[in-house]
Amino acid sequence: MKRFLSLLAFALASLIRRKRRSLSLGFGLLLIAFLLSAALLLHDSIRAEYERLIPGMAELSVHQLRGGRPERIAGDALKELESHPGVRSITPRVWGYLYLPPLSANLTVMAKNGDPALPTILDGTLPDNEGELTIGDRIAHSLGLRPGDSIALPGAAGFQLFTVRGVFTSDSSLLAGDLALFTEKDARSLLGYDDELYTDLAIALSAPSEANAIAARIEKLLPGARIVERSAIERAYALSFGQRAGFLAALLLPILGSFLLIAWDRLSGSSDEERYEAGVLLISGWEFRDILTFRILESSALSGIAAALGISLAYLYLFIFDAPLLADLLLGWSSLHPTFKLTPMLHGSQLLMLVAILVLPFTAISILPAFRSANVDADALLRGGR
Protein backbone atom coordinates (compact mmCIF):
# COMPACT_ATOMS: atom_id res chain seq x y z
CA MET A 1 0.00 0.00 0.00
CA LYS A 2 2.84 2.36 0.88
CA ARG A 3 4.44 1.64 -2.47
CA PHE A 4 1.15 2.29 -4.26
CA LEU A 5 0.53 5.60 -2.47
CA SER A 6 4.09 6.70 -3.05
CA LEU A 7 3.82 5.94 -6.79
CA LEU A 8 0.42 7.67 -6.93
CA ALA A 9 1.88 10.81 -5.33
CA PHE A 10 4.73 10.73 -7.85
CA ALA A 11 2.21 10.27 -10.71
CA LEU A 12 0.19 13.29 -9.54
CA ALA A 13 3.35 15.37 -9.20
CA SER A 14 4.33 14.28 -12.71
CA LEU A 15 0.98 15.51 -14.07
CA ILE A 16 1.57 18.87 -12.41
CA ARG A 17 5.12 19.04 -13.76
CA ARG A 18 3.84 18.52 -17.30
CA LYS A 19 1.11 21.11 -17.01
CA ARG A 20 0.65 21.85 -20.69
CA ARG A 21 0.29 18.23 -21.74
CA SER A 22 -1.90 17.36 -18.76
CA LEU A 23 -4.17 20.34 -19.34
CA SER A 24 -4.67 19.70 -23.05
CA LEU A 25 -5.37 16.00 -22.56
CA GLY A 26 -7.39 16.67 -19.43
CA PHE A 27 -9.54 19.25 -21.20
CA GLY A 28 -10.37 16.80 -23.99
CA LEU A 29 -11.24 14.15 -21.43
CA LEU A 30 -13.27 16.62 -19.42
CA LEU A 31 -15.29 17.57 -22.49
CA ILE A 32 -16.07 13.98 -23.38
CA ALA A 33 -16.83 13.17 -19.73
CA PHE A 34 -19.20 16.11 -19.60
CA LEU A 35 -21.03 15.16 -22.80
CA LEU A 36 -21.34 11.50 -21.92
CA SER A 37 -22.42 12.23 -18.35
CA ALA A 38 -24.95 14.82 -19.48
CA ALA A 39 -26.42 12.38 -22.01
CA LEU A 40 -26.59 9.51 -19.55
CA LEU A 41 -27.97 11.55 -16.66
CA LEU A 42 -30.51 13.24 -18.90
CA HIS A 43 -31.63 9.94 -20.37
CA ASP A 44 -31.94 8.34 -16.93
CA SER A 45 -33.73 11.36 -15.51
CA ILE A 46 -36.35 11.35 -18.29
CA ARG A 47 -36.74 7.62 -17.99
CA ALA A 48 -37.29 7.98 -14.25
CA GLU A 49 -39.95 10.64 -14.98
CA TYR A 50 -41.99 8.40 -17.21
CA GLU A 51 -41.45 5.36 -15.03
CA ARG A 52 -43.05 7.33 -12.21
CA LEU A 53 -45.98 8.26 -14.44
CA ILE A 54 -46.77 4.78 -15.68
CA PRO A 55 -48.07 3.21 -12.44
CA GLY A 56 -50.58 6.08 -11.96
CA MET A 57 -52.05 5.70 -15.43
CA ALA A 58 -55.30 3.91 -16.12
CA GLU A 59 -54.84 0.48 -17.71
CA LEU A 60 -57.19 1.60 -20.45
CA SER A 61 -58.39 5.03 -21.49
CA VAL A 62 -61.19 5.42 -23.96
CA HIS A 63 -61.70 8.43 -26.25
CA GLN A 64 -64.64 8.95 -28.54
CA LEU A 65 -63.65 9.87 -32.11
CA ARG A 66 -65.74 11.45 -34.77
CA GLY A 67 -64.30 11.90 -38.25
CA GLY A 68 -60.94 10.97 -36.81
CA ARG A 69 -61.03 13.84 -34.28
CA PRO A 70 -61.49 13.45 -30.50
CA GLU A 71 -65.02 14.07 -29.36
CA ARG A 72 -66.42 14.31 -25.87
CA ILE A 73 -67.75 11.08 -24.48
CA ALA A 74 -70.85 10.37 -22.42
CA GLY A 75 -70.12 9.33 -18.85
CA ASP A 76 -72.35 6.27 -19.08
CA ALA A 77 -71.20 5.17 -22.52
CA LEU A 78 -69.69 2.00 -21.05
CA LYS A 79 -72.15 1.46 -18.24
CA GLU A 80 -72.82 -2.15 -19.16
CA LEU A 81 -69.07 -2.87 -18.88
CA GLU A 82 -69.04 -1.99 -15.17
CA SER A 83 -70.34 -5.45 -14.33
CA HIS A 84 -67.54 -7.15 -16.28
CA PRO A 85 -65.49 -9.26 -13.85
CA GLY A 86 -62.18 -7.91 -15.15
CA VAL A 87 -63.16 -4.26 -14.65
CA ARG A 88 -62.53 -2.63 -11.28
CA SER A 89 -63.81 0.86 -12.05
CA ILE A 90 -64.69 3.25 -14.87
CA THR A 91 -63.94 6.88 -14.11
CA PRO A 92 -65.16 9.59 -16.51
CA ARG A 93 -62.59 12.42 -16.61
CA VAL A 94 -62.78 16.06 -17.53
CA TRP A 95 -59.51 17.56 -18.65
CA GLY A 96 -58.10 19.72 -21.40
CA TYR A 97 -55.67 22.53 -22.11
CA LEU A 98 -55.92 26.23 -21.48
CA TYR A 99 -53.53 28.65 -23.14
CA LEU A 100 -51.99 31.25 -20.83
CA PRO A 101 -50.76 34.27 -22.82
CA PRO A 102 -48.47 35.65 -20.05
CA LEU A 103 -46.52 32.39 -20.07
CA SER A 104 -46.97 31.56 -23.75
CA ALA A 105 -47.68 28.09 -22.44
CA ASN A 106 -50.54 25.66 -21.90
CA LEU A 107 -52.05 24.78 -18.57
CA THR A 108 -53.44 21.28 -18.13
CA VAL A 109 -56.89 21.78 -16.66
CA MET A 110 -58.24 18.79 -14.75
CA ALA A 111 -61.36 18.20 -12.73
CA LYS A 112 -60.89 16.71 -9.29
CA ASN A 113 -62.15 13.16 -9.60
CA GLY A 114 -60.18 11.23 -7.04
CA ASP A 115 -57.43 10.23 -9.45
CA PRO A 116 -54.94 8.13 -7.45
CA ALA A 117 -52.07 9.41 -9.57
CA LEU A 118 -52.48 12.96 -8.25
CA PRO A 119 -49.18 14.31 -6.99
CA THR A 120 -48.43 15.19 -3.41
CA ILE A 121 -49.48 18.60 -2.25
CA LEU A 122 -46.59 20.86 -1.40
CA ASP A 123 -48.50 23.62 0.27
CA GLY A 124 -52.24 24.03 0.95
CA THR A 125 -55.14 21.70 0.04
CA LEU A 126 -57.15 20.44 -2.94
CA PRO A 127 -59.98 22.67 -4.26
CA ASP A 128 -63.21 22.01 -2.34
CA ASN A 129 -65.39 24.79 -3.65
CA GLU A 130 -66.06 26.58 -6.85
CA GLY A 131 -63.60 29.39 -7.59
CA GLU A 132 -60.67 27.45 -6.14
CA LEU A 133 -57.76 25.66 -7.74
CA THR A 134 -54.59 23.78 -6.85
CA ILE A 135 -51.70 24.25 -9.28
CA GLY A 136 -48.38 22.69 -10.21
CA ASP A 137 -45.20 24.10 -8.73
CA ARG A 138 -43.72 25.20 -12.09
CA ILE A 139 -46.81 27.22 -12.99
CA ALA A 140 -46.96 28.65 -9.47
CA HIS A 141 -43.29 29.54 -9.69
CA SER A 142 -43.66 31.10 -13.14
CA LEU A 143 -46.62 33.23 -12.09
CA GLY A 144 -45.37 33.92 -8.57
CA LEU A 145 -48.47 32.37 -6.99
CA ARG A 146 -48.87 31.06 -3.46
CA PRO A 147 -51.91 29.67 -1.58
CA GLY A 148 -54.38 32.47 -0.96
CA ASP A 149 -53.44 34.39 -4.10
CA SER A 150 -55.94 34.99 -6.88
CA ILE A 151 -55.65 34.46 -10.59
CA ALA A 152 -57.95 35.26 -13.52
CA LEU A 153 -58.05 32.53 -16.16
CA PRO A 154 -59.38 32.88 -19.72
CA GLY A 155 -62.26 30.35 -19.79
CA ALA A 156 -64.67 29.45 -22.56
CA ALA A 157 -67.09 32.16 -21.40
CA GLY A 158 -64.51 34.82 -20.57
CA PHE A 159 -62.14 35.42 -17.65
CA GLN A 160 -62.91 33.71 -14.36
CA LEU A 161 -61.33 34.50 -11.00
CA PHE A 162 -59.86 31.71 -8.88
CA THR A 163 -58.17 31.48 -5.51
CA VAL A 164 -55.14 29.27 -5.15
CA ARG A 165 -55.83 26.65 -2.45
CA GLY A 166 -52.65 24.68 -2.83
CA VAL A 167 -49.49 24.05 -4.84
CA PHE A 168 -48.60 20.56 -6.05
CA THR A 169 -45.25 19.05 -5.90
CA SER A 170 -44.11 15.73 -7.16
CA ASP A 171 -40.91 13.89 -7.91
CA SER A 172 -42.15 14.12 -11.46
CA SER A 173 -42.26 17.46 -13.25
CA LEU A 174 -43.97 15.77 -16.16
CA LEU A 175 -46.96 14.99 -13.96
CA ALA A 176 -47.23 18.09 -11.83
CA GLY A 177 -45.42 20.91 -13.61
CA ASP A 178 -48.30 22.32 -15.68
CA LEU A 179 -51.26 20.87 -13.79
CA ALA A 180 -54.22 22.90 -12.49
CA LEU A 181 -56.93 21.05 -10.56
CA PHE A 182 -60.47 22.45 -10.22
CA THR A 183 -63.89 21.31 -9.08
CA GLU A 184 -65.64 19.53 -11.92
CA LYS A 185 -68.01 22.45 -12.40
CA ASP A 186 -65.18 24.96 -12.77
CA ALA A 187 -63.23 22.65 -15.08
CA ARG A 188 -66.29 22.27 -17.33
CA SER A 189 -66.83 26.00 -17.29
CA LEU A 190 -63.22 26.77 -18.25
CA LEU A 191 -63.11 24.13 -21.00
CA GLY A 192 -66.66 24.82 -22.25
CA TYR A 193 -67.89 21.25 -21.58
CA ASP A 194 -71.61 20.43 -21.37
CA ASP A 195 -72.86 18.41 -18.41
CA GLU A 196 -72.65 14.62 -18.73
CA LEU A 197 -69.92 14.83 -21.38
CA TYR A 198 -66.34 13.94 -20.54
CA THR A 199 -62.89 14.05 -22.13
CA ASP A 200 -62.30 10.32 -21.73
CA LEU A 201 -63.02 7.32 -19.57
CA ALA A 202 -60.28 5.83 -17.43
CA ILE A 203 -60.74 2.11 -16.85
CA ALA A 204 -58.99 0.34 -14.00
CA LEU A 205 -58.73 -3.42 -14.38
CA SER A 206 -58.61 -6.02 -11.67
CA ALA A 207 -56.59 -8.25 -14.02
CA PRO A 208 -54.34 -6.15 -16.33
CA SER A 209 -53.75 -9.28 -18.45
CA GLU A 210 -57.39 -8.98 -19.52
CA ALA A 211 -56.69 -5.60 -21.19
CA ASN A 212 -56.84 -6.98 -24.73
CA ALA A 213 -60.08 -8.88 -24.19
CA ILE A 214 -61.76 -5.89 -22.57
CA ALA A 215 -60.50 -3.54 -25.31
CA ALA A 216 -62.17 -5.87 -27.84
CA ARG A 217 -65.45 -5.64 -25.89
CA ILE A 218 -65.22 -1.84 -25.87
CA GLU A 219 -64.69 -1.75 -29.63
CA LYS A 220 -67.97 -3.60 -30.05
CA LEU A 221 -69.83 -1.33 -27.63
CA LEU A 222 -68.34 1.93 -28.96
CA PRO A 223 -67.46 1.53 -32.62
CA GLY A 224 -64.81 4.06 -33.69
CA ALA A 225 -63.60 4.72 -30.11
CA ARG A 226 -59.87 5.01 -29.53
CA ILE A 227 -58.69 2.69 -26.80
CA VAL A 228 -55.26 3.37 -25.42
CA GLU A 229 -53.64 0.65 -23.37
CA ARG A 230 -51.15 1.58 -20.70
CA SER A 231 -48.69 -0.96 -22.07
CA ALA A 232 -48.84 0.82 -25.46
CA ILE A 233 -48.00 4.16 -23.84
CA GLU A 234 -45.22 2.45 -21.94
CA ARG A 235 -43.80 1.06 -25.20
CA ALA A 236 -44.15 4.43 -26.94
CA TYR A 237 -42.28 6.19 -24.14
CA ALA A 238 -39.56 3.57 -24.08
CA LEU A 239 -39.19 3.77 -27.85
CA SER A 240 -39.20 7.55 -27.89
CA PHE A 241 -36.57 7.92 -25.19
CA GLY A 242 -34.60 4.98 -26.54
CA GLN A 243 -34.47 6.68 -29.94
CA ARG A 244 -33.30 9.93 -28.44
CA ALA A 245 -30.65 8.22 -26.39
CA GLY A 246 -29.59 6.30 -29.48
CA PHE A 247 -29.42 9.51 -31.48
CA LEU A 248 -27.18 11.04 -28.86
CA ALA A 249 -24.99 7.95 -28.70
CA ALA A 250 -24.63 8.10 -32.48
CA LEU A 251 -23.42 11.69 -32.13
CA LEU A 252 -21.10 10.92 -29.26
CA LEU A 253 -19.43 7.80 -30.55
CA PRO A 254 -17.44 9.58 -33.29
CA ILE A 255 -16.45 12.24 -30.76
CA LEU A 256 -15.30 9.55 -28.35
CA GLY A 257 -13.48 7.72 -31.13
CA SER A 258 -11.76 10.92 -32.27
CA PHE A 259 -10.78 11.71 -28.75
CA LEU A 260 -9.27 8.29 -28.15
CA LEU A 261 -7.29 8.65 -31.37
CA ILE A 262 -6.02 12.04 -30.21
CA ALA A 263 -5.18 10.59 -26.81
CA TRP A 264 -3.31 7.72 -28.46
CA ASP A 265 -1.44 10.13 -30.69
CA ARG A 266 -0.47 12.34 -27.80
CA LEU A 267 0.56 9.46 -25.60
CA SER A 268 2.67 7.92 -28.34
CA GLY A 269 4.04 11.24 -29.53
CA SER A 270 5.49 12.22 -26.21
CA SER A 271 7.44 9.00 -25.89
CA ASP A 272 10.91 10.61 -26.19
CA GLU A 273 10.48 12.48 -22.95
CA GLU A 274 8.80 9.53 -21.30
CA ARG A 275 11.47 7.11 -22.43
CA TYR A 276 14.16 9.41 -21.05
CA GLU A 277 12.31 9.67 -17.77
CA ALA A 278 11.84 5.89 -17.64
CA GLY A 279 15.57 5.41 -18.26
CA VAL A 280 16.37 7.78 -15.40
CA LEU A 281 13.98 5.92 -13.12
CA LEU A 282 15.47 2.57 -14.10
CA ILE A 283 18.98 3.82 -13.34
CA SER A 284 17.65 5.22 -10.06
CA GLY A 285 16.73 1.71 -8.96
CA TRP A 286 13.14 1.49 -10.16
CA GLU A 287 11.91 -1.83 -11.46
CA PHE A 288 10.03 -2.22 -14.72
CA ARG A 289 6.77 -2.87 -12.85
CA ASP A 290 7.27 0.33 -10.80
CA ILE A 291 7.56 2.40 -13.97
CA LEU A 292 4.58 0.66 -15.55
CA THR A 293 2.47 1.18 -12.40
CA PHE A 294 3.48 4.84 -12.27
CA ARG A 295 2.50 5.41 -15.90
CA ILE A 296 -0.85 3.65 -15.49
CA LEU A 297 -1.55 5.62 -12.32
CA GLU A 298 -0.70 8.81 -14.19
CA SER A 299 -3.27 8.02 -16.91
CA SER A 300 -5.87 6.84 -14.41
CA ALA A 301 -5.43 9.94 -12.26
CA LEU A 302 -5.75 12.25 -15.26
CA SER A 303 -8.86 10.53 -16.60
CA GLY A 304 -10.28 10.10 -13.09
CA ILE A 305 -9.95 13.81 -12.28
CA ALA A 306 -11.40 14.76 -15.68
CA ALA A 307 -14.27 12.30 -15.21
CA ALA A 308 -15.08 13.63 -11.73
CA LEU A 309 -15.10 17.21 -13.01
CA GLY A 310 -17.07 16.26 -16.15
CA ILE A 311 -19.73 14.42 -14.15
CA SER A 312 -20.03 17.30 -11.67
CA LEU A 313 -20.33 19.86 -14.48
CA ALA A 314 -22.94 17.71 -16.23
CA TYR A 315 -24.95 17.51 -13.01
CA LEU A 316 -24.87 21.31 -12.62
CA TYR A 317 -25.67 21.82 -16.30
CA LEU A 318 -28.68 19.50 -16.23
CA PHE A 319 -30.22 19.99 -12.86
CA ILE A 320 -29.21 23.52 -11.90
CA PHE A 321 -29.08 25.27 -15.29
CA ASP A 322 -31.84 23.15 -16.91
CA ALA A 323 -29.70 21.80 -19.78
CA PRO A 324 -29.79 24.60 -22.37
CA LEU A 325 -29.45 23.28 -25.99
CA LEU A 326 -29.35 19.62 -25.03
CA ALA A 327 -32.85 19.75 -23.53
CA ASP A 328 -34.24 21.13 -26.81
CA LEU A 329 -32.51 18.37 -28.71
CA LEU A 330 -33.46 15.48 -26.50
CA LEU A 331 -36.58 16.30 -24.56
CA GLY A 332 -38.74 17.31 -27.47
CA TRP A 333 -40.65 19.30 -24.89
CA SER A 334 -43.34 21.48 -26.38
CA SER A 335 -42.83 25.18 -26.05
CA LEU A 336 -46.57 25.34 -25.32
CA HIS A 337 -45.91 23.83 -21.92
CA PRO A 338 -44.44 25.76 -19.02
CA THR A 339 -40.79 25.19 -18.21
CA PHE A 340 -39.86 21.61 -17.56
CA LYS A 341 -37.53 20.94 -14.66
CA LEU A 342 -35.65 17.68 -14.58
CA THR A 343 -35.63 15.87 -11.29
CA PRO A 344 -32.01 15.57 -10.06
CA MET A 345 -30.81 12.01 -9.83
CA LEU A 346 -27.39 10.43 -9.58
CA HIS A 347 -26.97 6.81 -8.53
CA GLY A 348 -23.93 4.77 -7.67
CA SER A 349 -24.57 2.53 -10.66
CA GLN A 350 -24.53 5.55 -12.99
CA LEU A 351 -21.27 6.76 -11.48
CA LEU A 352 -19.78 3.30 -11.82
CA MET A 353 -20.85 3.11 -15.45
CA LEU A 354 -19.48 6.57 -16.25
CA VAL A 355 -16.17 5.78 -14.60
CA ALA A 356 -16.05 2.51 -16.55
CA ILE A 357 -16.74 4.35 -19.83
CA LEU A 358 -14.39 7.25 -19.18
CA VAL A 359 -11.48 6.05 -17.09
CA LEU A 360 -11.01 2.46 -18.17
CA PRO A 361 -10.64 3.04 -21.96
CA PHE A 362 -8.20 5.89 -21.45
CA THR A 363 -6.18 3.91 -18.95
CA ALA A 364 -6.30 0.86 -21.21
CA ILE A 365 -5.22 2.84 -24.25
CA SER A 366 -2.27 4.24 -22.30
CA ILE A 367 -0.96 0.82 -21.27
CA LEU A 368 0.89 0.08 -24.50
CA PRO A 369 2.70 3.45 -24.62
CA ALA A 370 3.38 3.05 -20.90
CA PHE A 371 4.76 -0.42 -21.55
CA ARG A 372 6.92 0.89 -24.35
CA SER A 373 8.29 3.79 -22.32
CA ALA A 374 8.92 1.57 -19.29
CA ASN A 375 10.73 -0.99 -21.40
CA VAL A 376 13.54 1.44 -22.02
CA ASP A 377 17.06 0.69 -23.20
CA ALA A 378 18.93 2.01 -20.16
CA ASP A 379 22.22 1.16 -21.84
CA ALA A 380 21.52 3.82 -24.49
CA LEU A 381 20.88 6.36 -21.74
CA LEU A 382 24.05 5.30 -19.98
CA ARG A 383 26.06 5.87 -23.13
CA GLY A 384 25.09 9.52 -23.13
CA GLY A 385 21.62 9.60 -24.64
CA ARG A 386 19.61 12.59 -23.60
Added chain:
Amino acid sequence: MTAEKPKLLEAEGIKQSFVDGAKTVEILHGISLALDRGELVALAGPSGSGKSTLLAILGGLLLPRSGTVRIDGVDMITLRAHHLSRLRREKIGFVIQGLGLLPAMTVLDNIALPLIPSGGAERADLERLNTLLERLEISKLASTRIDKLSGGERQRVAIARALVLDPALLLLDEPTASLDKANAERVLALLTELRQSTSNGQSENRPGILMATHDPRILNSDAVDRVLELREGRLV
Protein backbone atom coordinates in the same frame (compact mmCIF):
# COMPACT_ATOMS: atom_id res chain seq x y z
CA MET B 1 38.47 -23.18 8.12
CA THR B 2 36.50 -20.10 7.07
CA ALA B 3 35.18 -19.48 3.57
CA GLU B 4 36.89 -16.64 1.75
CA LYS B 5 34.70 -13.58 1.53
CA PRO B 6 33.72 -12.98 -2.10
CA LYS B 7 34.91 -9.89 -3.84
CA LEU B 8 32.48 -7.06 -4.23
CA LEU B 9 32.56 -7.30 -8.02
CA GLU B 10 33.91 -10.10 -10.16
CA ALA B 11 33.50 -10.24 -13.91
CA GLU B 12 34.84 -13.08 -16.06
CA GLY B 13 35.00 -13.52 -19.80
CA ILE B 14 32.56 -10.75 -20.64
CA LYS B 15 31.83 -10.68 -24.35
CA GLN B 16 29.46 -8.36 -26.08
CA SER B 17 28.58 -7.60 -29.67
CA PHE B 18 25.91 -5.82 -31.64
CA VAL B 19 24.45 -6.33 -35.04
CA ASP B 20 25.05 -3.56 -37.55
CA GLY B 21 23.14 -4.42 -40.68
CA ALA B 22 24.51 -7.71 -42.01
CA LYS B 23 27.60 -7.81 -39.82
CA THR B 24 28.16 -8.42 -36.14
CA VAL B 25 30.49 -5.99 -34.38
CA GLU B 26 32.38 -7.26 -31.37
CA ILE B 27 32.59 -4.62 -28.64
CA LEU B 28 34.01 -6.56 -25.69
CA HIS B 29 36.31 -9.54 -26.14
CA GLY B 30 36.25 -11.52 -22.91
CA ILE B 31 36.79 -8.91 -20.19
CA SER B 32 37.66 -10.09 -16.69
CA LEU B 33 38.10 -7.79 -13.73
CA ALA B 34 37.54 -7.61 -9.99
CA LEU B 35 36.90 -4.83 -7.50
CA ASP B 36 36.96 -4.82 -3.73
CA ARG B 37 35.22 -2.67 -1.19
CA GLY B 38 36.95 0.64 -0.64
CA GLU B 39 38.75 0.46 -3.97
CA LEU B 40 38.68 3.33 -6.44
CA VAL B 41 39.41 2.04 -9.92
CA ALA B 42 39.45 4.00 -13.14
CA LEU B 43 38.45 2.41 -16.43
CA ALA B 44 40.33 4.30 -19.09
CA GLY B 45 40.08 4.19 -22.83
CA PRO B 46 39.22 6.31 -25.82
CA SER B 47 35.66 6.98 -26.94
CA GLY B 48 34.10 3.91 -28.51
CA SER B 49 36.37 1.46 -26.69
CA GLY B 50 33.41 -0.12 -24.89
CA LYS B 51 33.68 1.55 -21.46
CA SER B 52 30.02 2.51 -21.18
CA THR B 53 28.87 -0.88 -22.46
CA LEU B 54 31.05 -2.63 -19.88
CA LEU B 55 29.63 -0.39 -17.13
CA ALA B 56 26.08 -1.20 -18.27
CA ILE B 57 26.86 -4.93 -18.07
CA LEU B 58 28.56 -4.66 -14.67
CA GLY B 59 25.59 -2.63 -13.43
CA GLY B 60 23.05 -5.21 -14.57
CA LEU B 61 21.48 -2.94 -17.17
CA LEU B 62 22.64 -4.98 -20.13
CA LEU B 63 23.10 -8.72 -20.55
CA PRO B 64 26.43 -9.78 -22.06
CA ARG B 65 26.58 -12.28 -24.91
CA SER B 66 28.65 -14.48 -22.62
CA GLY B 67 30.53 -14.32 -19.33
CA THR B 68 29.61 -13.92 -15.68
CA VAL B 69 29.22 -10.96 -13.36
CA ARG B 70 29.03 -11.53 -9.62
CA ILE B 71 28.18 -8.96 -6.96
CA ASP B 72 29.08 -10.17 -3.47
CA GLY B 73 29.20 -13.68 -4.92
CA VAL B 74 25.75 -13.53 -6.56
CA ASP B 75 25.76 -14.22 -10.30
CA MET B 76 23.73 -11.41 -11.83
CA ILE B 77 23.50 -12.97 -15.27
CA THR B 78 21.44 -15.94 -14.12
CA LEU B 79 19.06 -13.93 -11.95
CA ARG B 80 15.44 -13.48 -12.96
CA ALA B 81 14.55 -9.93 -14.00
CA HIS B 82 12.77 -9.12 -10.75
CA HIS B 83 15.64 -10.35 -8.59
CA LEU B 84 18.18 -8.61 -10.80
CA SER B 85 16.25 -5.33 -10.37
CA ARG B 86 16.27 -5.81 -6.63
CA LEU B 87 19.97 -6.57 -6.56
CA ARG B 88 20.70 -3.50 -8.67
CA ARG B 89 18.59 -1.39 -6.40
CA GLU B 90 20.16 -2.67 -3.20
CA LYS B 91 23.79 -2.90 -4.27
CA ILE B 92 24.55 -0.57 -7.16
CA GLY B 93 24.56 3.19 -7.56
CA PHE B 94 24.91 4.69 -11.04
CA VAL B 95 26.06 8.06 -12.25
CA ILE B 96 25.62 8.16 -16.01
CA GLN B 97 27.48 10.39 -18.42
CA GLY B 98 24.47 12.61 -19.16
CA LEU B 99 23.71 12.55 -15.41
CA GLY B 100 20.10 11.47 -16.02
CA LEU B 101 18.49 14.13 -13.87
CA LEU B 102 14.89 15.24 -14.34
CA PRO B 103 15.24 18.97 -15.05
CA ALA B 104 11.74 20.04 -13.99
CA MET B 105 12.19 18.51 -10.55
CA THR B 106 14.03 19.92 -7.55
CA VAL B 107 17.37 18.71 -6.26
CA LEU B 108 15.73 16.93 -3.32
CA ASP B 109 13.10 15.25 -5.50
CA ASN B 110 15.77 13.99 -7.89
CA ILE B 111 17.88 12.63 -5.07
CA ALA B 112 14.85 10.96 -3.46
CA LEU B 113 13.79 9.18 -6.68
CA PRO B 114 15.27 5.81 -5.64
CA LEU B 115 13.20 5.88 -2.43
CA ILE B 116 9.81 6.13 -4.14
CA PRO B 117 9.23 2.47 -5.10
CA SER B 118 9.81 1.41 -1.49
CA GLY B 119 7.15 3.82 -0.24
CA GLY B 120 8.98 7.15 -0.06
CA ALA B 121 11.40 8.63 2.40
CA GLU B 122 11.14 7.50 6.01
CA ARG B 123 12.85 9.16 8.94
CA ALA B 124 16.09 7.21 8.49
CA ASP B 125 16.06 8.02 4.77
CA LEU B 126 15.55 11.71 5.49
CA GLU B 127 18.49 11.70 7.87
CA ARG B 128 20.65 10.04 5.24
CA LEU B 129 19.41 12.49 2.62
CA ASN B 130 20.32 15.45 4.80
CA THR B 131 23.74 14.00 5.55
CA LEU B 132 24.32 13.49 1.83
CA LEU B 133 23.19 17.00 0.96
CA GLU B 134 25.55 18.44 3.54
CA ARG B 135 28.42 16.20 2.56
CA LEU B 136 28.05 17.17 -1.09
CA GLU B 137 27.54 20.84 -0.17
CA ILE B 138 24.17 21.13 -1.86
CA SER B 139 21.94 21.57 1.21
CA LYS B 140 21.04 25.11 0.23
CA LEU B 141 20.01 23.94 -3.24
CA ALA B 142 17.57 21.29 -1.99
CA SER B 143 14.49 23.04 -3.32
CA THR B 144 16.13 24.42 -6.48
CA ARG B 145 15.13 23.02 -9.86
CA ILE B 146 17.83 21.08 -11.67
CA ASP B 147 17.73 23.38 -14.70
CA LYS B 148 18.87 26.28 -12.46
CA LEU B 149 22.07 24.51 -11.38
CA SER B 150 25.63 24.71 -12.69
CA GLY B 151 27.35 21.65 -14.22
CA GLY B 152 29.32 20.94 -11.03
CA GLU B 153 26.24 21.18 -8.87
CA ARG B 154 24.33 18.83 -11.17
CA GLN B 155 27.19 16.34 -10.98
CA ARG B 156 26.99 16.36 -7.20
CA VAL B 157 23.22 15.87 -7.31
CA ALA B 158 23.67 12.84 -9.59
CA ILE B 159 26.26 11.41 -7.17
CA ALA B 160 23.96 12.06 -4.20
CA ARG B 161 21.15 10.19 -5.95
CA ALA B 162 23.44 7.24 -6.66
CA LEU B 163 24.38 7.13 -2.98
CA VAL B 164 20.96 7.54 -1.41
CA LEU B 165 20.39 3.80 -1.00
CA ASP B 166 23.91 3.32 0.39
CA PRO B 167 25.16 1.08 -2.45
CA ALA B 168 28.06 -1.32 -2.17
CA LEU B 169 29.19 -0.55 -5.72
CA LEU B 170 29.28 2.90 -7.30
CA LEU B 171 29.61 3.06 -11.08
CA LEU B 172 30.34 6.41 -12.69
CA ASP B 173 30.58 7.17 -16.37
CA GLU B 174 32.84 10.13 -17.22
CA PRO B 175 32.02 11.97 -14.00
CA THR B 176 34.34 14.92 -14.75
CA ALA B 177 33.97 15.14 -18.55
CA SER B 178 32.17 18.46 -18.63
CA LEU B 179 33.60 20.00 -15.47
CA ASP B 180 36.22 22.72 -15.02
CA LYS B 181 39.36 22.00 -13.01
CA ALA B 182 37.95 23.13 -9.66
CA ASN B 183 34.79 21.10 -9.99
CA ALA B 184 36.66 18.03 -11.29
CA GLU B 185 38.97 18.17 -8.24
CA ARG B 186 35.98 18.55 -5.99
CA VAL B 187 34.35 15.42 -7.45
CA LEU B 188 37.58 13.45 -7.09
CA ALA B 189 37.98 14.61 -3.49
CA LEU B 190 34.43 13.54 -2.85
CA LEU B 191 34.96 10.08 -4.31
CA THR B 192 38.17 9.68 -2.30
CA GLU B 193 36.29 10.60 0.83
CA LEU B 194 33.46 8.24 -0.05
CA ARG B 195 35.60 5.16 -0.40
CA GLN B 196 37.35 5.93 2.88
CA SER B 197 34.20 6.32 4.94
CA THR B 198 30.66 5.01 5.03
CA SER B 199 27.39 6.34 6.28
CA ASN B 200 27.57 4.00 9.29
CA GLY B 201 31.31 4.30 9.78
CA GLN B 202 32.04 0.56 9.27
CA SER B 203 35.04 -0.01 7.04
CA GLU B 204 33.80 -3.34 5.66
CA ASN B 205 30.84 -1.50 4.19
CA ARG B 206 32.89 1.05 2.25
CA PRO B 207 31.74 1.21 -1.34
CA GLY B 208 33.87 0.09 -4.23
CA ILE B 209 34.04 2.69 -6.98
CA LEU B 210 34.55 2.04 -10.67
CA MET B 211 34.57 4.98 -13.02
CA ALA B 212 34.90 5.10 -16.75
CA THR B 213 36.97 8.12 -17.73
CA HIS B 214 39.56 9.41 -20.11
CA ASP B 215 40.18 12.52 -18.01
CA PRO B 216 43.96 12.73 -17.29
CA ARG B 217 43.23 14.71 -14.12
CA ILE B 218 41.68 11.56 -12.69
CA LEU B 219 43.92 9.00 -14.33
CA ASN B 220 47.04 10.72 -12.96
CA SER B 221 45.59 11.27 -9.51
CA ASP B 222 46.98 9.50 -6.45
CA ALA B 223 43.46 8.93 -5.28
CA VAL B 224 42.94 6.26 -7.89
CA ASP B 225 44.08 2.81 -6.77
CA ARG B 226 44.26 1.21 -10.20
CA VAL B 227 43.73 2.15 -13.81
CA LEU B 228 42.29 -0.47 -16.18
CA GLU B 229 42.77 0.43 -19.79
CA LEU B 230 40.25 -0.71 -22.36
CA ARG B 231 41.28 -0.66 -26.01
CA GLU B 232 39.13 -2.05 -28.79
CA GLY B 233 37.16 -4.16 -26.36
CA ARG B 234 40.17 -5.64 -24.51
CA LEU B 235 41.82 -4.77 -21.21
CA VAL B 236 45.46 -4.01 -21.87
